[in-house]
Amino acid sequence: MGLCKDCKYYTKTDRVKGKNFGTCSCDKFVYTGGEHLPLEDDMLIYEDFEQYDAVFCVGENFGCVHFEERENG
DSSP states (O other): OOEEEBTEEEEEEEEEEEEEEEEOOOOEEEEEETOOOOOOTTOOOEOOOOOOSOOEETTTTTEETTTOOOOOO
Protein backbone atom coordinates (compact mmCIF):
# COMPACT_ATOMS: atom_id res chain seq x y z
CA MET A 1 0.00 0.00 0.00
CA GLY A 2 1.44 3.34 -1.04
CA LEU A 3 1.55 6.63 0.84
CA CYS A 4 -0.37 9.74 -0.17
CA LYS A 5 2.80 11.80 -0.67
CA ASP A 6 3.73 9.47 -3.55
CA CYS A 7 0.22 9.19 -5.03
CA LYS A 8 -1.01 10.92 -8.20
CA TYR A 9 -4.25 11.93 -6.44
CA TYR A 10 -2.55 13.82 -3.57
CA THR A 11 -2.02 17.58 -3.53
CA LYS A 12 -0.23 19.09 -0.56
CA THR A 13 -2.22 22.07 0.75
CA ASP A 14 -1.58 22.66 4.45
CA ARG A 15 0.98 22.32 7.19
CA VAL A 16 -0.50 21.66 10.63
CA LYS A 17 1.73 21.48 13.70
CA GLY A 18 4.74 20.68 11.51
CA LYS A 19 3.01 17.94 9.50
CA ASN A 20 1.98 18.03 5.83
CA PHE A 21 -1.66 17.52 4.87
CA GLY A 22 -3.41 17.73 1.56
CA THR A 23 -6.37 16.84 -0.57
CA CYS A 24 -7.14 13.71 -2.55
CA SER A 25 -8.79 13.81 -5.97
CA CYS A 26 -9.51 10.06 -6.18
CA ASP A 27 -13.05 9.46 -7.47
CA LYS A 28 -13.49 6.78 -4.79
CA PHE A 29 -13.80 9.57 -2.17
CA VAL A 30 -17.27 11.04 -2.61
CA TYR A 31 -19.11 13.94 -1.04
CA THR A 32 -22.74 12.92 -1.39
CA GLY A 33 -24.27 16.30 -0.58
CA GLY A 34 -27.62 14.62 -0.09
CA GLU A 35 -27.57 12.94 -3.50
CA HIS A 36 -27.94 9.21 -3.88
CA LEU A 37 -25.08 8.33 -6.19
CA PRO A 38 -24.15 4.90 -7.48
CA LEU A 39 -22.00 3.60 -4.63
CA GLU A 40 -19.44 0.83 -4.40
CA ASP A 41 -18.19 -0.92 -1.28
CA ASP A 42 -14.62 0.38 -1.68
CA MET A 43 -15.50 4.07 -1.39
CA LEU A 44 -15.13 6.67 1.34
CA ILE A 45 -18.33 8.69 1.58
CA TYR A 46 -18.42 11.98 3.45
CA GLU A 47 -21.29 14.36 3.98
CA ASP A 48 -22.58 16.98 6.37
CA PHE A 49 -25.92 17.34 8.08
CA GLU A 50 -26.88 20.59 6.38
CA GLN A 51 -25.85 19.34 2.92
CA TYR A 52 -23.89 22.51 2.21
CA ASP A 53 -20.24 21.58 1.94
CA ALA A 54 -17.73 19.21 3.48
CA VAL A 55 -14.01 18.60 3.00
CA PHE A 56 -11.47 16.14 4.26
CA CYS A 57 -7.69 16.19 4.37
CA VAL A 58 -5.18 13.37 4.46
CA GLY A 59 -1.73 13.32 5.95
CA GLU A 60 1.13 12.76 3.52
CA ASN A 61 1.93 9.44 5.22
CA PHE A 62 -1.63 8.11 5.10
CA GLY A 63 -1.86 4.84 3.17
CA CYS A 64 -4.69 3.90 0.84
CA VAL A 65 -5.84 0.91 -1.23
CA HIS A 66 -6.59 3.30 -4.13
CA PHE A 67 -2.95 4.47 -4.34
CA GLU A 68 -1.60 5.12 -7.84
CA GLU A 69 2.02 6.14 -8.15
CA ARG A 70 2.69 9.72 -9.21
CA GLU A 71 4.53 10.07 -12.53
CA ASN A 72 7.97 11.66 -12.21
CA GLY A 73 8.68 14.53 -14.44
